[in-house]
Amino acid sequence: MSQPQTPPAPPAALADAVTRVLPGARTDLESLVRIPSIWADPAHAEDTRRSADAVAELARAAGAESVQVLSAADGAPAVVAHWPAPPGTPTVMLYAHHDVQPTGGDENWTSAPFEPTERDGRLYGRGAADDKAGVMTHLAAIRAYDGKPPVGVTLFIEGEEESGSPTLTALLAEHHELLAADVIVIADAGNPSVDVPALTTTLRGLVDVVVEVSMLKSPVHSGVYGGPVGDALTALCRTLASLHDDKGEVAVPGLTTAVSDAPDFEESTFRSDVGLLDGVELIGTGTIPERITHKPAIAVLGIDAPRVEESSNVLLPRARAMVSMRLAPGEDAKTAQRALCEHLEAHVPWGAHVTTSSGAGIAEPFSLEATGPVYDAARQAFSSAYGSSAVEMGIGGSIPFIAEFARTFPGAAVLVTGVGDPASRWHGIDESLHLGMFGKGVLGEALLLQRLAE
Known part of the structure; x- marks a missing residue:
């Protein structure tokens, strides 16, 4: 059996140029991480504007011919910067986003989420991987060419991706000519490991459903009425428990599933990256890549119920929950959302009243065929x-x-593309960026711009 060929080494001059710009790129990345640009939280709206201004200034310093901070309707500020195309070369849009997720509780982090901290070759901080690393990957690749990239570049840094990009459609329509490109490079994904680059070709979709269960007109004493009278929270828990079978497979009928030819993960490494507690089993069936990328998954994101400290001996009249479902490639989001609602409505016990409604999140799955000269250039x-x-x-x-x-x-x-890996913990506690992989990602993008020019 033939052995895989070792990829050719990158041109020495370009590799040296990337090495030269990396220290400054890291310094600027740390400065961006210090800005808590949580657009989803109104308290951080001004921080998100500061973040956009900081990115705009970095683009100007990197030689952009024009830089604008734009928004649509009441949307978050986005940055659009342009480097003109040399004659006969394409224009490449480089996309990333500068907004970040909430921290999930600052007290849960090993180090402060908005104070970038290096440990064991990784830079920890909210947004260090998702997606301010993407912002700085683009800017560092341009800096490696001293601000004169070999192709036209439109840098587009969005400010509300973590909120579902609600005004992106309007922004693209309003500034269509400004953003038009021959190639679009989206640096917001990851790699299977820090040593293996990937082109992401499929993404799961997403739907949210709010389910509310009602049983009583008002709270009543659990000692006086408990027994013959149930409570809404228990009924809701039984309903939610019906969403999975005993193996942890999604039990909603009619959903699309697929298989993946991606190599399986080493379970011990996967468990460590995720942070699973000892003895906690993985759920579902199939390879780990199949369960993550090609099968539906359901999680209960929140429940409206009294806090334990505020609970009392009453039967609750109503309770509700937010149910989130990831969708396999090939699924139709609206059809899957109806199937989830119908399942919940059919599994409420004891004649309890139930209503379901669409949550804020909905996204169609995505897949592409990575064929043609642009994809070949990217692989190389x-x-x-x-x-x-x-x-x-x-x-x-x-x-x-x-x-x-x-x-x-x-x-x-x-x-x-992207510079995350399974240990990056996007959206989670102790999000981090592997600094060695960051350097490889910058070099890969700089090489891609050179190959696209050719």
């Missing part, structure tokens, strides 16, 4: 930068705007 560039062959992979998360870009610019090739 990232394989050379990482020293190992690039792979195609799916990710379990949902990135609704990717489909929006594909619809708005149907002639553009869409590349989904």
Whole structure:
């Protein structure tokens, strides 16, 4: 059997240029991480504006011919910067986002979430990986060319991706000509490991449903009436328990599932990366990549009920929960959402009244065929930068705007890359960026711009 060929080494001059700009890129990344740009929290709206202004200033310093901070309706500020295309070369849009998730409780972090801290070769902080690393990957690649990239570049840094990009459609429509590109590089995904680059070709979709169970007109004493009279919270728990079978497989009928040819993960490494407690079992069936990327998954995100400290001996008249479902590629989001509602309504016990309604989150699954010269150039560039062959992979998360870009610019090739890895803990406690992989990602993107120019 033939052995895989070692990718060719990147040009020495470009590798040296990337090495030269990395220290400054890291310093600027740390400065961005210090800004708590949580657009989803109104208390941090001004911080998000500060973040956009900081990115705009970095783009100007990197030689952009024009820089604008834009928004649509009441949307978050986005940054659009432009480097003109040399004659005969394409224009490449480099996308990332500067807004970040809430911290999940600052007290739960090993180090302060908005004070970047290095430990064991990783930079910890909210947004260090998702997605301010993407912002700085783009800017560092441009700096490696001394602000004169070999292709036209439109840098587009969004400010509300973590809120579902609610005004992106309007922003793309309003500034269509400004954002038009031949190639779109989206740096908001990850790699299977710090040494193996990936092109993301599938993304799961997402739907949310709010389910409310009612049993009484008002609270009543649990000692006087408990026994023949049930309570809404217990009924809700039984309803939610019906969403999975005993193996942890999603029990909602009629949903799309698929298989993946991606190599399985080493379970012990996966458990460590996730932070599973000793003895906690994985749920579902199939390989871990299949369960993450090609099968539906359901989680209960929140329940409206009294806090334990505030509870009393009464039977609760009503309770409600937010149920989130990830969708396999090929699924229709609206159809899946109806199936989830119908399942919940059919499994409420004891004649309890139930209502279901759509939550705020909905995103169609996405898949693409990574064929053609642009994708070949990307594989060559990232394989050379990482020293190992690039792979195609799916990710379990949902990135609704990717489909929006594909619809708005149907002639553009869409590349989904990133500098996260399984240990990055996007959206979680102790989010981090592997600094060695960050350097490889910058080199890969710089090589990609060179190959696209050719």
